[in-house]
Amino acid sequence: MNGLKQEQAGRCWPEEASRVPLWVYSDPSVYADEMERIFYGDHWSYVALEAEIPEVGDYKTTFIGERSVIVVRTGDDEIAVHENRCAHRGARFCREKFGKAKEFACPYHQWVYSLEGELQAVPFQRGVRRKGGMPESFDLKDNGLNRLRVQCENGIIWATFSQETPDFKEYLGERMYAHYQRVYDGRPLKVLGYNRQHIPANWKMMMENIKDSYHPGLLHVFFSTFGLFRADQESATELDDTGRHGILISRKGEQELNDVSGSIRSFDGDLELSDTRLIEYEHEWSTPQTVGMITVFPSAILQQQVNSLSTRQIIPKGAGGFDFVWTHFGYADDDEEMTQRRLLQANLFGPAGIVSAEDGEVIEYCQEGATGNASQNAMIEMGGHEIECTDYMITETAIRGMYAYYKKIMGF
Amino acid sequence: MNGLKQEQAGRCWPEEASRVPLWVYSDPSVYADEMERIFYGDHWSYVALEAEIPEVGDYKTTFIGERSVIVVRTGDDEIAVHENRCAHRGARFCREKFGKAKEFACPYHQWVYSLEGELQAVPFQRGVRRKGGMPESFDLKDNGLNRLRVQCENGIIWATFSQETPDFKEYLGERMYAHYQRVYDGRPLKVLGYNRQHIPANWKMMMENIKDSYHPGLLHVFFSTFGLFRADQESATELDDTGRHGILISRKGEQELNDVSGSIRSFDGDLELSDTRLIEYEHEWSTPQTVGMITVFPSAILQQQVNSLSTRQIIPKGAGGFDFVWTHFGYADDDEEMTQRRLLQANLFGPAGIVSAEDGEVIEYCQEGATGNASQNAMIEMGGHEIECTDYMITETAIRGMYAYYKKIMGF
Amino acid sequence: MNGLKQEQAGRCWPEEASRVPLWVYSDPSVYADEMERIFYGDHWSYVALEAEIPEVGDYKTTFIGERSVIVVRTGDDEIAVHENRCAHRGARFCREKFGKAKEFACPYHQWVYSLEGELQAVPFQRGVRRKGGMPESFDLKDNGLNRLRVQCENGIIWATFSQETPDFKEYLGERMYAHYQRVYDGRPLKVLGYNRQHIPANWKMMMENIKDSYHPGLLHVFFSTFGLFRADQESATELDDTGRHGILISRKGEQELNDVSGSIRSFDGDLELSDTRLIEYEHEWSTPQTVGMITVFPSAILQQQVNSLSTRQIIPKGAGGFDFVWTHFGYADDDEEMTQRRLLQANLFGPAGIVSAEDGEVIEYCQEGATGNASQNAMIEMGGHEIECTDYMITETAIRGMYAYYKKIMGF
Amino acid sequence: MMTETDPVSEAILRFYHRYDAALDDRLLDEWPNFFADDGLYRITTRENWDGGYPLSTVLCEGVGMMRDRAVAIQTSMTYTPRAYRRFQSGTLVLDRSGIEVETRSNFLVLETLPDRQSQVAYCGVSYDRIRLDGPDMRFSKRVCVLDTEMISNSLIYPI
Amino acid sequence: MMTETDPVSEAILRFYHRYDAALDDRLLDEWPNFFADDGLYRITTRENWDGGYPLSTVLCEGVGMMRDRAVAIQTSMTYTPRAYRRFQSGTLVLDRSGIEVETRSNFLVLETLPDRQSQVAYCGVSYDRIRLDGPDMRFSKRVCVLDTEMISNSLIYPI
Amino acid sequence: MMTETDPVSEAILRFYHRYDAALDDRLLDEWPNFFADDGLYRITTRENWDGGYPLSTVLCEGVGMMRDRAVAIQTSMTYTPRAYRRFQSGTLVLDRSGIEVETRSNFLVLETLPDRQSQVAYCGVSYDRIRLDGPDMRFSKRVCVLDTEMISNSLIYPI
Numbered sequence A, B, C: 001m002n003g004l005k006q007e008q009a010g011r012c013w014p015e016e017a018s019r020v021p022l023w024v025y026s027d028p029s030v031y032a033d034e035m036e037r038i039f040y041g042d043h044w045s046y047v048a049l050e051a052e053i054p055e056v057g058d059y060k061t062t063f064i065g066e067r068s069v070i071v072v073r074t075g076d077d078e079i080a081v082h083e084n085r086c087a088h089r090g091a092r093f094c095r096e097k098f099g100k101a102k103e104f105a106c107p108y109h110q111w112v113y114s115l116e117g118e119l120q121a122v123p124f125q126r127g128v129r130r131k132g133g134m135p136e137s138f139d140l141k142d143n144g145l146n147r148l149r150v151q152c153e154n155g156i157i158w159a160t161f162s163q164e165t166p167d168f169k170e171y172l173g174e175r176m177y178a179h180y181q182r183v184y185d186g187r188p189l190k191v192l193g194y195n196r197q198h199i200p201a202n203w204k205m206m207m208e209n210i211k212d213s214y215h216p217g218l219l220h221v222f223f224s225t226f227g228l229f230r231a232d233q234e235s236a237t238e239l240d241d242t243g244r245h246g247i248l249i250s251r252k253g254e255q256e257l258n259d260v261s262g263s264i265r266s267f268d269g270d271l272e273l274s275d276t277r278l279i280e281y282e283h284e285w286s287t288p289q290t291v292g293m294i295t296v297f298p299s300a301i302l303q304q305q306v307n308s309l310s311t312r313q314i315i316p317k318g319a320g321g322f323d324f325v326w327t328h329f330g331y332a333d334d335d336e337e338m339t340q341r342r343l344l345q346a347n348l349f350g351p352a353g354i355v356s357a358e359d360g361e362v363i364e365y366c367q368e369g370a371t372g373n374a375s376q377n378a379m380i381e382m383g384g385h386e387i388e389c390t391d392y393m394i395t396e397t398a399i400r401g402m403y404a405y406y407k408k409i410m411g412f
Numbered sequence D, E, F: 001m002m003t004e005t006d007p008v009s010e011a012i013l014r015f016y017h018r019y020d021a022a023l024d025d026r027l028l029d030e031w032p033n034f035f036a037d038d039g040l041y042r043i044t045t046r047e048n049w050d051g052g053y054p055l056s057t058v059l060c061e062g063v064g065m066m067r068d069r070a071v072a073i074q075t076s077m078t079y080t081p082r083a084y085r086r087f088q089s090g091t092l093v094l095d096r097s098g099i100e101v102e103t104r105s106n107f108l109v110l111e112t113l114p115d116r117q118s119q120v121a122y123c124g125v126s127y128d129r130i131r132l133d134g135p136d137m138r139f140s141k142r143v144c145v146l147d148t149e150m151i152s153n154s155l156i157y158p159i
């Protein structure tokens, strides 16, 4: 959309540095444009863990933007991703979250597709007893499912609608890809389970939240008090060269009163856990970081918090809300004790997470704050106006990075 | 709307033959336009059976498009249809689905209308003790209810907002009217009861579904298996000359494996009913057809399936959904056995119908498939590209007919 | 919006006198414009009774239009009203309806505001151990909460977003202010409790309803029968000079059949109360009126009905609905008997009020009647076409007054 | 741990179920008959209850006021026809003193409006006193405290 | 005051709870086993019930028809997978004649569709006859009258 | 037909009702007192339960973890204030072995947020073990399996 049209729509990107106009969170036409330019554009979206569909014919349905897709292990043990939309009259035919299939049949008229998405049969294609049927020009080969490009990277399956999206490694950038390989090092993963929540806030607010290294040690009493994430700890915020992806890194400290923790209102020196298993970290990776939160624009969050591992997927549902899908996992060779540790630490995360429930709540507060205030701005100048990698957490640099990229691809 | 505006709105009717653009199912401005051009335009809408309001003063409320209307038997034993909207400040004053009245009073200020819709009294029209009241210019005669044109045809009451809509017989066309007279032959009808369901799909999808002679023998296992509707049976699809109305005709076969049934995935030779009363047809009309499904554009479906008779009315509720009202009936002189038969066969229909529940479900799938894909098309080329009457069911000709007409009146 | 744009949007104000076009009730762009021009424009909105926040630090949250605001008694025992939106990333941070605070802290990053709305502290404003923090240019003083103008008038707190809104007394006009001072005479008030209801009708319909002196003696059987409000009683309808504010005045009569009551369909001479305490009036003000219903445009209704006192606040929620908040109160020095009387008479009001429930219902009927009929008009010509103060109730003059003003400020 | 509570008899539950059935069937003339002559009926909200505000959404002091309201609902009031469906759970006997028991119960009322799907209309807790003497049980007090502070337009029938 | 009612035994409630549990678990093959061989099962709406219309939304005369429907639901019908969760309240014994009791109960069914929040699907009242002879209780009749006249798309499982 | 079940005593129902009342009243300090010291509390979803995934939405091994969560909810966590209202139906005793009974029950939780109408928040089935020895009953295990896989933002209070 060009500048003139933007202005007609009453939308102006603020001139002031490090500001986000609040209309990006609620305008339905901006949202519709995001679907096209971002979710169906030149970006990779998280769709599954390979471990979720271990055998040929195993499939999973999920969403990219508002489009339903099927992720399936095909006959030659490869991964395919198809749009879940019948070539005939467009039915979203596959209704199960997970399943095993030899082929896909749309129930309406039983057009049958192979696992590879090819249309294999149209009932009565040649009519019945010489009457009816599809025209001569109709070719099964031209009417398969819309097949997306797929890339599997050390256990995660990524998909894109676009032919232009660069190779995933290049997409992520070298710096981010190195971080990616820390948890996703090629070892087989094991799914521990799912959590799903609908958050009544614009999808970008969740990306901001995870890129926001300034908030965890302030909002989350459990983090600040028990030193899971606090400003006096070793930490870093890194971005890829485009600014769209990022990682927050931190290393667990203690529940100690010092110059930093003393200045945090939410720090509670007296808070004591009856059972400390919730926050006990067991060293398991090469580097000592206890937090590594990667954001892969536009819709994936890759969580390492203590020993709790999960992917979090954003599924936008209109400008004002998104579904948030958590897939908790471990390594296939985890022993019972490590599995139990991950399961207990999961208490901190998800919709009932002692920590994460707070993130869903505060971004709802922000969405509400944007209501009736489309002409106001959010301020993202903590740490200055630069977009850069930092070795500290008191910064909103990663948010600035995302919006610099966003502004560009959206044409604002 | 002219072509230029259409393009500005990003709407283009596909050049390819036998395609429906998916934006017709979800665009709110298309929907608003449909209300004006179709539902409030030169078309007849189903509003009631005469049997529902047998006595003077009996009334029923229902909808045409989004407007509430009152269908009432007036003092001279005629049928009138009024918009349910007070001439004063517009209250939808009549709140009962069915009732008996001598007159209609709006509760807000008790303006009173006769059964014929004439404004009879305005409280304090001349003020009180010489103060207040309506201006001299106000005339009761100019402020009646908005009265629609009405036509009763062999038991069904049709109404239209427009003065231009042709006589119902002409509207239906000779061919369709002949079919209409088969079930609606002038014998008095008897209401057996109602079913109501809200289907989250565009209203046109239900019209397509009923016009779609290709699907019943594939989607509905009960139809294909027990031969209630299957491609090897005698059948026909007919349209009126405009293409907007249609009928599917078929004749019950058996649960036999043959060249056709053998090629239907949903045919189940082993399926056996514990109680066959559900599907036993008793001959009762002049012609042997066991299925006669008439669509009267835009909102009525007249069902004969085995001995089960119903009218089905479409009440659009936004682009993404509609209420679907089933009125089951028999003939006033049905004996107990026939009534019981109709009541048992009703198990196949309605929101819990072993057959019809599936239709509501699959069109929901289609509506979902249209989400996020406004620029894609549905394909309706089964049976070729012609719009014509056929003596077979493997065709989407009646759907093509409807959209040819739709495209024209919508100006696309 | 200029005339040309109006027409493009298909909106035309009717040429006929005393008509309201139905699109004012449902068009979302009209609604958005109303928020800016009316609710955030040069108008005073009701926000609280002083008695609700008696002590320093006591606060209440409420809404003006769609914006949440905090009403707080500040350190110097004054009243301040702030927008409930954090200056940082816009969180609607205050989540309690009522509370007591020394300061306000946004939970997301714990920015702290004084009761006066000044930003007092930004955690790690200067970074941590020389890293991060806000840029030099950032000044706490520039980043307080958005503080509204406030005016307290004899117990009620009014607020406005605009600097241009005239002083409250001038805003109300001399005539209305005199009426205002009858109940709000400076005596301290005592809150008795709250009722809240969501009414699915456009916010203006509630203003119309209260300004409509024609309806109470017709719609409300309790009013017409027991003479609480009936056309044969002494009454008056007054407006301010702009037409936007109004008052209905009336004086209780008896359950007597006369020339007027005999012509009211809802009058029921036989209706007898088992317990008459519901409607027994005890004289308590200087003038004998038993009804005084003041509308303060755009969102406040000040009720005296018999001895029942309440404020009613309109909180718009989209074009099709609003929240309606009732604050019942008495005087601080009421004796137990008077309090009990007010509590019993409250049975007539609120969402379960024998009288008021009917108002919520009928304006829902009107909202429904406006659906699908944007090009139709409501008629408001009872009492003629003049906008004037009258000494009778059979008139819609106060509604005409409001729409004359509305049309002007909306630029229609 | 929360104070011990007394057993809840089948007869008490049956009394509640008959009350709910009568109201679900909209037998409003029956409604006052479930109360002692000087019985108190109130609906209020958690906001008023917790805040100590005396206001009620519905207040009937004695069966006379209940009868007046029942008559108004049935003969004079204007409202869209609707069905309420009542559910009760968690009934506890909090106290048993002489001829009365004091109970608390959770209630849920579903509302069905024409052409609409059924929806949660009200939920909350009722604090009641039931008089056991006489041939039938009767409420001497029933106070329904709504969680549902924001009423969907109008509350017509008693709970 | 509403006609006196008989006590409701724990065994009757347990019968209902087992019925609900079996259906909540989608053990549709078990469903007909809760009925006498000539048992009648109906779902209808308040509109049909009050209006005296004989139409049912679901009608099974005898367990054969129940089995046919159970098979159709489990093997042939096309619908989005879903969970129903059943709640019952207000059970009253209206009559007790020889080997049968006649009851009424309120029911509430919550539906959970994929990626959706749970929602009220149906509520209403059931009028049942339960046969007490034989080793197990059995319904000789179960008529579910829905308040919910406007069904959210399709009603798949029995209530 | 579903396996026979044992009678459900009034005392067991009363235990559940006291549990629900304590939580409805947000007496979170009371919550762990309804559990044996080594009691297990879990909330999970039907998806995880049926799929055999061990993940919980809430997992407390022993009352210590319950206390920690109760403290967090009451003193440290940030969330919009809300009311939960609990309903239970269909309680069955599945097994009775020595000092414990094993039960299943349907639960429904309604949530009321400020300025919003009450809505269905969660429903599902709980599989519990209740220890009967000692002066009070205690849960040795309570596993709440949510039908409601899609949580409306956050789940704050226990069920």
Ligand code: FES
Pocket (backbone or CB within 6 Å): A086, A087, A088, A089, A090, A091, A093, A106, A107, A108, A109, A110, A111
């Ligand atoms: S829509 Fe899928 S086969 Fe027809």
Ligand code: FES
Pocket (backbone or CB within 6 Å): B086, B087, B088, B089, B090, B091, B093, B106, B107, B108, B109, B110, B111
């Ligand atoms: S709106 Fe109908 S009489 Fe006034």
Ligand code: FES
Pocket (backbone or CB within 6 Å): C086, C087, C088, C089, C090, C091, C093, C106, C107, C108, C109, C110, C111
């Ligand atoms: S949004 Fe309020 S402190 Fe950051």
Ligand SMILES: [Fe+3]
Pocket (backbone or CB within 6 Å): A209, A215, A216, A219, A220, A355, A356, A359
């Ligand atoms: Fe966080």
Ligand SMILES: [Fe+3]
Pocket (backbone or CB within 6 Å): B209, B215, B216, B219, B220, B355, B356, B359
């Ligand atoms: Fe069909």
Ligand SMILES: [Fe+3]
Pocket (backbone or CB within 6 Å): C209, C215, C216, C219, C220, C355, C356, C359
């Ligand atoms: Fe009124």
